[in-house]
Amino acid sequence: MKHLPGRTLKIVGLTLIMILVVGGSVLYVAARRSVIPDGINMSSDMNGMDMSNIAMTTPSANSISLTALVAGESDAPVKTFTLTTQTAKIDIGNGKTVDAYTYNGTLPGSEIRVQQGDMVVVNLVNKLPVSTTIHWHGISVPNAEDGVAGLTQDAVQPGKSYTYRFIAKDVGTYWYHSHQDTLEQLPLGLYGAIIVEPKVEAVHYDHDYTVALHEWRDSGDCAQDCPEVLMMNDRIDHVSFAAKAGESIHLRIIAAGDEFHYPVLVGAPFKVIALDGHDLNAPTELNNVELPIGTAQRYDLSFVMPEHGNVTLIDGANRAVPGNQHPTAVFGDGQPNVTYPDNLPLFDFSTYGTPTADPITLDSHFNVQFSMELSSQLGFYNGHFTMTFPINNQTYPNIPSIKVNQGDLVKIHVSNNAGVGFPIPHAMHLHGHFFTVLAHNGKPLSGSPVHLDTLIVSSGESYDVAFLADNPGLWMLHCHILAHDAQGMDMMLEYPNIYTPYTIGTASGNNPF
Ligand SMILES: [Cu+2]
Structure with missing residues (x-):
């Protein structure tokens, strides 16, 4: 074996040390640069600005605080609700009881149902040991009512209250959830439905039901790829809804969790009448399709109960543990008697329903x-x-x-x-x-x-x-x-x-x- 001369060894050694020092420094600087300051103000041109040593922001003379962007005085009918955030033990089925964060002690939280044009007033009373907020997902509220901690309000401290006030402008299926420590608080149960009904009923349904899809994580300290069980409303087994032969059903499905779900409706043909609360034009009848629903999305379905038997919504998700766990929502009498149908085609909104005029098209002029x-x-x-x-x-x-x-x-x-x-x-x-x-x-x-x-x-x-x-x-x-x-x-x-x-x-x- 040929030995390298001492001088060459020295050069190789020094080069290696240089690489380690430079590489280490680059990584150290990259890590340091990624540290997020302990006070960030999201106002214009201040994104990412470290506010920790600044007593208050100094906005320009002609700017206004977003706290002024509230619902104006109005003679709209006022609908008032109280949502009390509190811990609760919830029996979620199959002998399993969980410690949840809830609105008013239930999973999901109390459903808020108003009519288009109502002034919605919600008093949040925080009885949790942690601070929290409420965000009105999908509803075009005035900016100050958006419920985003650190952007539109300070998080509401334990023992404190906060009032939200907005006009329910648009009909549809929406939901509300915490926007403070959302990564922890939403999976623990801080979610609920808010439904805006039309003032005058365009189509009559005999029943109007809501199913919130959620997941319960078995490991409290897990942020990604956690083992979890699927839930429909407050159950991991099944929920039941009254319905008789020939009755029409409006079913609102809300993905109120952090997971992709693939529910299937079995027992009757159905239509997807709205997505994220917004009506679809002339929807056609469907059968044997999976409805891919991503976190925070909503599907509104309509169907008519068959002469015999029940209709079942059966849920599935890739990460459910065990993999064959499929909670069901059963409409009509009797026990659920379906297995999750694998390998169905996926519903595709890009080709569904019928074209019609829309205020915004590909031909619009975009500013x-x-x-x-x-x-x-x-x-x-x-x-x-x-x-x-x-x-x-x-x-x-x-x-x-x-x-x-x-x-x-x-x-x-x-x-x-x-x-x-x-x-x-x-x-x-x-x-x-x-x-x-x-x-x-x-x-x-x-x-x-x-x-x-x-x-x-x-x-x-x-x-x-x-x-x-x-x-x-x-x-x-x-x-x-x-x-x-x-x-x-x-x-x-x-x-x-x-x-x-x-x-x-x-x-x-x-x-x-
Ligand atoms: Cu993402």
């Missing part, structure tokens, strides 16, 4: 166009090397905002994972507005116009969506998969000259993720 590239990759986030979920290669709080003026028509091209990264879907939710879906993978929708507040974008997919900027404020645009939101996939939609007096971070204790 603002924006491109969002979503990805899932390893990197530094808040000082740790972990999975990160960037938008355009940036993570919260460093993603530049989308800036709009009131009245702008805004088009967004959203794509997932065109380049590097893991093939993971995302569920993009825009607060205070809703998307018109224009095209999927570059292909215009061929069925009914579709309006969503939460858009699922799987790996390799793209969507073109648009919205009218008609609700001034500072609004979150984020992935509703809670671990993704908590690891970077969160940005802002901003109207000009509006600031927030609140901050996100450990200094204030406000943590909307």
Whole structure:
């Protein structure tokens, strides 16, 4: 064996040490740079600014606080509700009792049902040992009522109360949930339905029922890929609803958890009459399809009870443990007697229903166009090397905002994972507005116009969506998969000259993720 001369060994050794020192320094700097300051103000041009040593924000003279963006005086009928957040032991079936965070002691929380045009007043009374808020998912509330801790309010401390007030402008199936420590509080039970009925009934249904899909995580300290059991309302086995032969049913399905579900309706043909609360035009009858529903989305179905037997909604999800656990909602008498039908085709909204005129189309003139590239990759986030979920290669709080003026028509091209990264879907939710879906993978929708507040974008997919900027404020645009939101996939939609007096971070204790 030929020995290297001493001088060569020395050079090799020094080079190795240099590589280690430089490499280590680069990693150290990257880790340090990713540390999120303990006080972040999300006002214009202050994204990511460290507010920890600043006594108060100094907004420009012509800007207003978003706290002024409330519902105006109105003679609308007032509907008042109290939601008390409290711990409760809930029997979820199969001999299993869980310690939940609840609204009014139930899973889901008390259903709020109002009519279009009502002034909705909700008193949140916090009897939990932790601070909390309520966000009205899918409802275009005034900015100050949006319930985002550190952006539109301070989180409500234990023992304190807070009042939300907004006009229920749009008919549909919506839901509410905590937007403070959402990653912990939503899975523990802080969710419920809010239904806005039309003032005058357009179609009569004999029954109007709501099923919230959720998952119960067996491991409390688990944030991703946790073992979990599927729930329908408060049960992991089955829930029952009264219905007689020939009666018509309006069924509202809410994905009020953190998981993709694939429910199937067995026993009667049905129609999907709305998505995310927004009606579909001339929907056609369906049978034997899986309804893919991503976290935070809603499906409204209609069906007529058959002459004999019952109708069953049977749920399925990839990560349920055990894999054959399928909770059911049974309409009519008798026990559920179905097995989950595997390998059915998936419902596809991009070809369903019938085209009709829509205020926003691909031919509209767009004042603002924006491109969002979503990805899932390893990197530094808040000082740790972990999975990160960037938008355009940036993570919260460093993603530049989308800036709009009131009245702008805004088009967004959203794509997932065109380049590097893991093939993971995302569920993009825009607060205070809703998307018109224009095209999927570059292909215009061929069925009914579709309006969503939460858009699922799987790996390799793209969507073109648009919205009218008609609700001034500072609004979150984020992935509703809670671990993704908590690891970077969160940005802002901003109207000009509006600031927030609140901050996100450990200094204030406000943590909307
Ligand atoms: Cu995501």
